Amino acid sequence: MPLLGRRHRLRAIIVTGLRREFKRPATLVATAVGVGLVLVSSIVIVLFLGAFLPGQTRDLSFFFVPASNGAILFFVTLMASVVGSALIADDLNSMALTLYLSRPITHADYLIAKAAILAPLISMIAMLPLVLTPFVAALLGLFAWTIALEAIGLSVLLGLLFTAFYTSVTLLLSSLTTRKSYAAAGVFAVTFGLTIPADILASSIGNSALLYVSPWEDYLALARAAFGASGNQLDWPWALAILLVATVVASLFTYLRMKAVEVVSG
Amino acid sequence: MFGEVRAVDDLSVAIPEGAIGLVGPNGAGKTTFLRLLLGLVRPTTGTAKVLGHNIAEGVPVRERIGYMPEHDCLIPDMTGVGLVTYMGRVSGLDANTAISRAHDVLQFVGVEEERYRKIAEYSTGMKQKVKLAQAMVHDPQLYIFDEPTTGLDPRGRTEMLDLVRVIARSPGRNVVLSSHLLPDVETICKYIVILDGGHQIAAGELSQLLTGSADRLRIDVRGDREAFARRLLEAGMEADATPSGVHVARKPGVEAAIFQTAKALGVEVRYMGREIRSLEEFFLELVQRNEARGA
Numbered sequence: 098m099p100l101l102g103r104r105h106r107l108r109a110i111i112v113t114g115l116r117r118e119f120k121r122p123a124t125l126v127a128t129a130v131g132v133g134l135v136l137v138s139s140i141v142i143v144l145f146l147g148a149f150l151p152g153q154t155r156d157l158s159f160f161f162v163p164a165s166n167g168a169i170l171f172f173v174t175l176m177a178s179v180v181g182s183a184l185i186a187d188d189l190n191s192m193a194l195t196l197y198l199s200r201p202i203t204h205a206d207y208l209i210a211k212a213a214i215l216a217p218l219i220s221m222i223a224m225l226p227l228v229l230t231p232f233v234a235a236l237l238g239l240f241a242w243t244i245a246l247e248a249i250g251l252s253v254l255l256g257l258l259f260t261a262f263y264t265s266v267t268l269l270l271s272s273l274t275t276r277k278s279y280a281a282a283g284v285f286a287v288t289f290g291l292t293i294p295a296d297i298l299a300s301s302i303g304n305s306a307l308l309y310v311s312p313w314e315d316y317l318a319l320a321r322a323a324f325g326a327s328g329n330q331l332d333w334p335w336a337l338a339i340l341l342v343a344t345v346v347a348s349l350f351t352y353l354r355m356k357a358v359e360v361v362s363g
Numbered sequence: 364m365f366g367e368v369r370a371v372d373d374l375s376v377a378i379p380e381g382a383i384g385l386v387g388p389n390g391a392g393k394t395t396f397l398r399l400l401l402g403l404v405r406p407t408t409g410t411a412k413v414l415g416h417n418i419a420e421g422v423p424v425r426e427r428i429g430y431m432p433e434h435d436c437l438i439p440d441m442t443g444v445g446l447v448t449y450m451g452r453v454s455g456l457d458a459n460t461a462i463s464r465a466h467d468v469l470q471f472v473g474v475e476e477e478r479y480r481k482i483a484e485y486s487t488g489m490k491q492k493v494k495l496a497q498a499m500v501h502d503p504q505l506y507i508f509d510e511p512t513t514g515l516d517p518r519g520r521t522e523m524l525d526l527v528r529v530i531a532r533s534p535g536r537n538v539v540l541s542s543h544l545l546p547d548v549e550t551i552c553k554y555i556v557i558l559d560g561g562h563q564i565a566a567g568e569l570s571q572l573l574t575g576s577a578d579r580l581r582i583d584v585r586g587d588r589e590a591f592a593r594r595l596l597e598a599g600m601e602a603d604a605t606p607s608g609v610h611v612a613r614k615p616g617v618e619a620a621i622f623q624t625a626k627a628l629g630v631e632v633r634y635m636g637r638e639i640r641s642l643e644e645f646f647l648e649l650v651q652r653n654e655a656r657g658a
Binding site for chain 2: 098100101102103105106109110113117187188191192193194195196197198199200201202203
């Protein structure tokens with residue numbers, strides 16, 4: 098029987114995975130509320146710029162404000178824990194991994210497909226509102242199109258980086274356990290367990306270098322640098338390096354972890 | 364090699380077409396051998412080919428293999444037809460073919476009416492059948508069944524073995540059956556490979572392996588088998604009684620002695636001929652011999 102190639106097999110996993118996720122109420126709620134809240138709050142800020150941010154000029158630096166919306170952090174974390182924590186953990190728990198890897202796909206294919214299920218969902222919160230906000234602002238004539246397009250481009254890059262980080266870290270956590278609740282807790286720990294103590298310690302000790310530990314602060318440093326906003330306490334190259342290295346290392350460890358799992362046991 | 368453990372060592376076997384039994388005690392290397400066949404581990408040294416493809420290629424080998432694992436591995440919140448269709452698509456079938464094949468194989472295995480129910484609601488027997496169906500959906504050339512009758516009641520076991528037998532007899536299809544249940548292997552397979560301690564200790568046509576030495580006779584008697592064997596020993600014959608009969612070494616005059624002894628004891632000789640053992644007896648004998656050699 099003629100078999101289709103790798104692209105088709107990966108697409109089957111991705112499409113089926115996304116279909117299953119969108120049948121889950123938790124996913125629908127997290128997506129709808131996350132996207133809606135972030136988008137609406139960003140557009141409201143744009144519309145009432147003068148009232149909310151007196152003195153803020155209508156230039157590129159304004160778009161740091163929606164990019165630094167704390168709701169992005171919360172809902173990305175929520176999406177990663179609701180959807181991402183189960184992606185590999187459930188397959189480990191049910192040993193469905195055996196079915197996947199006895200198929201003509203590789204470990205890398207499996208992980209790429211799982212990442213391709215999670216990443217679009219995270220990017221709907223991390224990227225989509227930030228892309229739509231400048232677009233709406235330009236449509237309403239509040240900002241010049243040149244500024245809006247530049248903001249859209251930067252939002253795509255920042256959103257992609259943030260999405261990649263959370264996708265790789267979430268899949269790593271999901272691969273380490275058969276219980277998705279543990280992986281979900283791990284996602285919250287990575288986000289708030291690093292960010293809150295780092296913020297508290299940095300301000301109490303007066304050492305801003307501690308903020309590098311927080312992925313959210315690294316992201317904000319990048320966003321400030323990208324949009325030209327002032328007040329950066331961190332060097333953006335280091336922040337970028339930390340996020341990139343963490344993403345790559347998490348992906349590598351996930352791959353090694355998957356290779357080590359025994360799918361044929363006796 | 365796994366660390367210092369040689370899971371499979373110096374294994375050189377050419378497995379012919381048809382149904383092949385893979386047997387061995389726990390820790391013999393069967394699971395590692397299956398992992399090698401599936402291309403999930405690479406040999407430390409040496410090569411292996413499956414259906415003309417080097418196992419190092421991985422994906423092209425698995426395109427031609429349908430694997431039915433021993434352990435539970437189904438996605439519980441999917442329906443039977445949903446899972447089998449999904450696995451068909453992951454194997455490379457297009458959507459329409461996958462759905463059509465899924466329905467066909469589920470009908471073949473006998474999960475027709477339950478196919479739209481969630482797998483979590485299935486009985487053990489139905490789950491085993493769905494495992495078989497997902498192995499069949501992409502119509503592979505080589506089927507690997509790892510303990511296919513695990514957890515099944517006698518009726519379920521018979522049904523499963525019937526399905527495996529039909530597959531094994533299909534032209535152009537090959538089966539590797541790994542099982543601790545030697546009677547299952549004996550009824551399905553024509554060729555067996557016996558592993559112990561990572562080594563192959565026997566391989567060949569089942570009928571030839573189980574037919575013992577031409578120097579021995581097997582006698583099946585109705586009556587006191589132990590007393591019959593004892594009397595033959597007293598008469599100077601080399602005889603021993605086993606569950607499968609009395610085994611006697613051939614020497615001049617042995618047949619006459621056997622019938623005289625039977626008449627004297629009043630037992631009925633129902634069969635006298637070349638020694639044929641069961642696979643279980645042959646297996647135990649080999650393993651014990653191998654252990655003695657190792658000691």
